[in-house]
Amino acid sequence: xxxxxxxxxxxAFGLSLSLASPLSKRAALEDCLSSxxxxxxxxxxxxxxxxxxxxxxxxNFTPVAIAVPTTVKQIQDAVACAVKLGVKANPKCGGHxxxxxxxxxxxxxxxxxxxxxxxxxxxxxxxxxxxxGGSRLGHVAAxxxxxxxxxxxxxTCPGVGVAGHTLHGxxxxxxxxxGLALDALVSAKVVLANSTVVSCSATENPDVFWALRGxxxxxxxxxxxxxxxxxxxxxxxxxxxxxxWKQDKAAAGLKAFQDYVANTMPAELxxxxxxxxxxxxxxxxxxxxxxxxxxxLQPFLNATNGTLQYTQTGTWLDxxxxxGNGVALNQTHPYDMHETFYSSSLYSQALxxxxxxxxxxxxxxxxxxQTRNWWIQVDAHxxxxxxxxxxxxxxxxxxHRDYLFLYQFYDRVNFGAYPADGFPxxxxxxxxxxxxxxxxxxxxxxxxxxTQLDQATAQKNYWGGHLAKLQAIKAQLDPNDVFHYPQGILxxxxx
Numbered sequence: 001x002x003x004x005x006x007x008x009x010x011x012a013f014g015l016s017l018s019l020a021s022p023l024s025k026r027a028a029l030e031d032c033l034s035s036x037x038x039x040x041x042x043x044x045x046x047x048x049x050x051x052x053x054x055x056x057x058x059x060n061f062t063p064v065a066i067a068v069p070t071t072v073k074q075i076q077d078a079v080a081c082a083v084k085l086g087v088k089a090n091p092k093c094g095g096h097x098x099x100x101x102x103x104x105x106x107x108x109x110x111x112x113x114x115x116x117x118x119x120x121x122x123x124x125x126x127x128x129x130x131x132x133g134g135s136r137l138g139h140v141a142a143x144x145x146x147x148x149x150x151x152x153x154x155x156t157c158p159g160v161g162v163a164g165h166t167l168h169g170x171x172x173x174x175x176x177x178x179g180l181a182l183d184a185l186v187s188a189k190v191v192l193a194n195s196t197v198v199s200c201s202a203t204e205n206p207d208v209f210w211a212l213r214g215x216x217x218x219x220x221x222x223x224x225x226x227x228x229x230x231x232x233x234x235x236x237x238x239x240x241x242x243x244x245w246k247q248d249k250a251a252a253g254l255k256a257f258q259d260y261v262a263n264t265m266p267a268e269l270x271x272x273x274x275x276x277x278x279x280x281x282x283x284x285x286x287x288x289x290x291x292x293x294x295x296x297l298q299p300f301l302n303a304t305n306g307t308l309q310y311t312q313t314g315t316w317l318d319x320x321x322x323x324g325n326g327v328a329l330n331q332t333h334p335y336d337m338h339e340t341f342y343s344s345s346l347y348s349q350a351l352x353x354x355x356x357x358x359x360x361x362x363x364x365x366x367x368x369x370q371t372r373n374w375w376i377q378v379d380a381h382x383x384x385x386x387x388x389x390x391x392x393x394x395x396x397x398x399x400h401r402d403y404l405f406l407y408q409f410y411d412r413v414n415f416g417a418y419p420a421d422g423f424p425x426x427x428x429x430x431x432x433x434x435x436x437x438x439x440x441x442x443x444x445x446x447x448x449x450x451t452q453l454d455q456a457t458a459q460k461n462y463w464g465g466h467l468a469k470l471q472a473i474k475a476q477l478d479p480n481d482v483f484h485y486p487q488g489i490l491x492x493x494x495x
Contacts, residue, residue: 022108032085055337093133153178157324162225236285241282241307254273459490
């Protein structure tokens with residue numbers, strides 16, 4: 001756990017919280033921040049409007065204040081002010097949280113807006129990248145490539161913050177080959193609830209490091225990360241293959257997909273199934289040229305009746321830009337992207353014949369009838385050749401290494417508000433599967449949060465067998481739950 005004086009400070013840490021409404025404390029909180037030299041967004045200013053706007057417009061929340069630090073000391077002072085005034089505090093990096101958790105996930109928190117802290121420095125001798133906590137993935141990818149043609153495995157959306165993404169998993173379209181983003185993390189500098197700064201790694205404060213890698217948003221504010229990078233391959237090939245299944249063939253196609261991922265899919269291949277009410281495609285990334293891709297895919301395409309529709313061989317940066325879906329890669333401040341949607345997730349092993357039939361029936365039934373802009377991604381997460389389950393399951397607090405698939409369920413409206421009666425559509429899609437699974441046979445991914453879950457259910461689904469240990473560490477690091485959000489880890493005494 002923590003060393004010496006840091007641990008003593010946490011244990012001795014006492015709060016006298018006011019019973020006043022957090023929003024009524026705005027003037028006092030802003031005065032505390034300003035007196036400490038921490039910049040604050042003025043309410044009604046352009047900066048306030050930009051920083052308070054959520055990625056998911058379904059979930060708008062009003063912070064007490066928005067602190068905008070540019071140094072570690074200012075992060076410390078922001079946390080200290082929140083504690084002094086009895087206000088919950090949350091770091092916000094990319095602002096891409098599906099649950100608006102950087103804004104607190106509810107009204108009345110202090111948002112610590114980190115996106116002005118986005119420096120990326122690569123040590124070309126060691127391959128270690130030092131990255132400030134407010135950096136976004138596209139900016140990180142661009143900088144690492146420019147500074148030394150290096151990378152680490154992470155997700156595809158350029159505007160996603162490196163902090164929330166890494167601290168809760170960090171799955172992406174190179175994870176089958178290179179693992180999760182949190183697997184590349186070698187150390188972190190974190191501000192705790194008592195406003196002290198600790199460094200953590202496998203050898204320094206290892207329990208803090210363990211908790212950060214899977215549940216970091218509940219433990220503190222990470223001001224700086226160090227990642228072990230890899231040299232990018234000379235060429236990679238992206239692809240799209242169609243899966244033109246009718247209802248009577250879809251279950252067999254999905255079963256062949258499962259078998260391929262579990263037993264045959266080479267480590268160099270990264271792939272997901274994308275489906276909606278109109279079509280289904282396989283898409284992904286291969287470490288190598290088109291000839292290698294075709295050789296790896298052909299048995300799979302034969303088994304699934306798929307057809308290779310598109311390939312492009314290029315550089316590492318070419319594929320990063322491609323999977324960014326047209327968004328400019330080098331995203332820093334300001335960032336202004338928004339959608340209106342409801343999301344959920346699922347981890348599973350290979351589905352049984354009964355579960356496959358239930359999935360296909362719902363897809364071709366309720367799914368085809370639902371005209372909202374919904375989609376599902378089924379990512380090849382595990383399998384014999386995946387890098388993810390090769391890391392011991394208890395080595396980090398990421399609880400779901402051994403699952404074969406990671407599903408993202410996403411239901412978006414293009415105009416107006418999300419309908420109040422819209423939630424059961426995805427809930428039933430998932431429930432048709434989990435209803436025939438036992439506890440321990442499925443889970444959910446905190447980076448694709450389902451905001452309809454209560455806190456107890458969310459904790460169980462996101463962290464599974466690691467939950468009790470995480471709650472105990474939370475009780476030591478943040479006994480008063482300063483870094484609270486509605487689906488975060490609760491301290492052991494109050495869980």
